[in-house]
Amino acid sequence: MAQAGGLHPIGVFFLLAGAFLPIMDFFITNVALPSIDASLHASASELELVIAGYGVAYAALLVLGGRLGDRFGRHRLFLGALVGFVAASAVCGFAPTIGVLIAARIVQGAAAALLVPQVLATFHHTLEHERKARALALYGATSGIAAVVGQLVGGLLVSADIAGATWRPIFLVNVPIGLVVLVVAARIVPATRSDHPVGIDLPGTVLFAATLTAVLVPLTEGHALGWPWWSWAMLAAAVVLGAVTVVVERRAEQQGRIPLLPPSLLRLPSMSRGLVMVFAFSIGFGAFMFVFALTVQDGLHRDALQGGLAILPMAVLFFLGSVFAPRVIGRFGRAALSVGAVVQVAGLASLVGVVVHGWPHVSLWDMALPLALAGAGQSMLFTGLFRSVLADVPIHLGGVGSGVLITLQQSGLALGVATLGSLYLVRAEHDTAHAFATVEAVQIAVIALLAIGVAALPRFTTTAADTPVIDA
Template sequence: MTTTRIHAARHHTRDRADELSPFGVLILLAGAFLSIMDFFITNVALPSIDTSLHASTSSLQLVIAGYGVAYAALLVLGGRLGDRYGRHRLFLGALVGFVLASLACGLAPDVDLLIAARIVQGATAALLVPQVLATFHHTLDGERKARALALYGATSGIAAVVGQLVGGLLVSADIAGTGWRPIFLVNVPIGLVVLVVAARIVPATKSPHPVGVDLPGTVLFAATLVALLVPLTEGHALSWPWWSWALLALAVVLGAVTYLVERRAERRGEVPLLPPSLLRLPSMSRGLLMVLAFSIGFGAFMFVFALTVQNGLHEDALHGGLAILPMALLFFAGSVLAPRLISRFGRAALAAGALVQLAGLAWLVAVLVTGWPHVGLWTMAAPLALAGAGQSMLFAGLFRSVLADVPTHLGGIGSGALITLQQSGLALGVATLGTLYISLAPHGVPHAFAAVEYVHIGIVALLALGAAALPRFTSGAVSTPVTDA
């Protein structure tokens, strides 16, 4: 009995030493915030970059696509490396790389070097972000984990809005005649502060059973995403040349080959980059599909709303960012309350959140269609706030569901897969529904916006119905992953 108590006391002490403090949660979220924000912050700066560096349209697209493709393609690898070499170590190393790449972006003398620096910036972001969720997964339990995951969801949504808002503010300010450059240079001091604090207060964790890097799976998976996302990002700007269609066809083939290679590796007793058995977990398979659908709608909305406000209502970039601020505020507030509501009401809270978001989007469409072109930013505030509140509940629940059954030693892989689907969904939303908007806008901006949002509303309605297929939420079971004992 005494021996048992001693072991229990040691286990308890070890657990307390490995716990992540509330301030540590915020520091990790700050690192993730910078990485996510930088995907969106460049959108409003493209005209200034064009004027300064005399870039072509395709080069400007690559400034965004280079970051996004590198980010999405390496996320799962980043989670795998964190599991093996330590999440704390990889977070700090990747943050150093991200800060240096941001500095290179801000000082780039021509567009080619800017594109190269953006690719490095996206790659380091991909190594950094999975460590955040994996550290939450390993060091937190119960409601603390649920709250941290909900805050990550809020961070993801708010970073998209703040990216456009801060980008517009910095470009409009034209600090010391530097134009667009501060949108990248601002990462340097913030990143250094996060680096110093995280080095002191974030506990070091890694998988107790680390596995090697799956080189064939890594190369095939990255090639699949590149073949998919490059044509979807560049195709419209280049009028869909033949190679864009060839790459899309190749992406299908590469995806099938990747699955076969990963399945055979797992049957041989290896741990592939994306274990098919992990993806077959109900929480992963159903949750990831819903995260992808949610991200497609969210990415498309952010894109077409910005174009509607700036090109349709003729507001500048700064006011375009301010217009969506009500959604950001309610998204954040809802994310803080979401863990408690989800624990109490379960999947019904997710369905209710989806219905609230649906109502907000429908109201916004009605405001724009009936009031055009005399639509003030204040008249859109209430429907945007309603949509943001509903989004927060749905998104927090989806993040909580996806990682619910993931074994602790595969936390990095699960986190990487989750963020990869989220990032890919954002790109797919812009590429598909964004293209629909651009094709319809010449015939009427409000009706082009309405057409896209009807599809978005349909997606949200399916998510409301799909909430019933997710694992049941309880105050204890959902937050406690299966361990590898």
């Protein structure tokens, strides 16, 4: 087992690359949906399942993925899950029917859930002080960049129509990249596992997965299917399942076991406050990426390439902002997160103004500056929130804490698409510009609340290396 500090900087890069692919794949399909529809003759509900199937499997199994890595070894699970992800991506790329594509996406999401928690847990176990803070900041940046790059790369690949394959390369591109990461990571990433591995909480895992599925499936499919009786029954069941999950997890911890979602871990200051903010942020972000792609392609009638390029200003400023975020946060602390939130609100509000007042003759250039502002602001907020959540987590629970964090992020992304995305689809039938404005008004309100709420996060202080760490 590798000792602290045993992870080479190149290993950090390839672990981040392994996390990049699953995160990117949640968003890369947004700009490809019209092409998938034309190729496989999918219904609206089936197209939503292409995204929701991946998101539900990913979110439902993330905590289990962290637990399995703690017990059986993060290096082994990272490599095995990466093989599964690459194989499922290949099946997605060659899928002959929409049913096969949806099934392969579910498998792909499950493999991603086993893969991603190993990245944060390995950082948590092998790195110390400023190196750990920097790696966590880079992970936060990678998560956000993967989202916007996903839509950009998706647009480029669909428009290139390589060998007449239209949308298929958005999945097949994972194969060569994943194989390179697999070969390099197998050689240079140290093998680690928890010194105090805990058992698999089978009841908690099943209950949590059932609760999440009962929430996300009807919210995703309800609108497209006209809200049938079973959608309301599932939502009612989700309330009951959630209550049972809480009772079972509390009882497990009282009996001396470590449940899937330890209540004591969730009560840590960094977790209890930071997770709520990450969840709220992710709901708005997931909804934005979904509705922006549809607004540009279906509303402004731009092709997939233009739909991908439209998000480029946000991607560039998010990347640049993430590079400087650790040093800025180190100097100004929580105030930097509040300023980032204010800048993001300004960018989103300006974007809404451009879309509403210029519709239907909105130029992509007109949206560039507002998108750049939004990207710069959210890079600061996103990086700070991610780094704050794991501050108080004990090293031996690194996999559990990482799984909880990413589960809340992924659940928020999926819930944003399911709720605000459905709201957009309902209103877009009558007025696309105002449908976009309605969704963004909700996101702006959430970000504005976060600008105030960051004061409740643990304080950021600065190490000798000028890299922020977090005090409880």
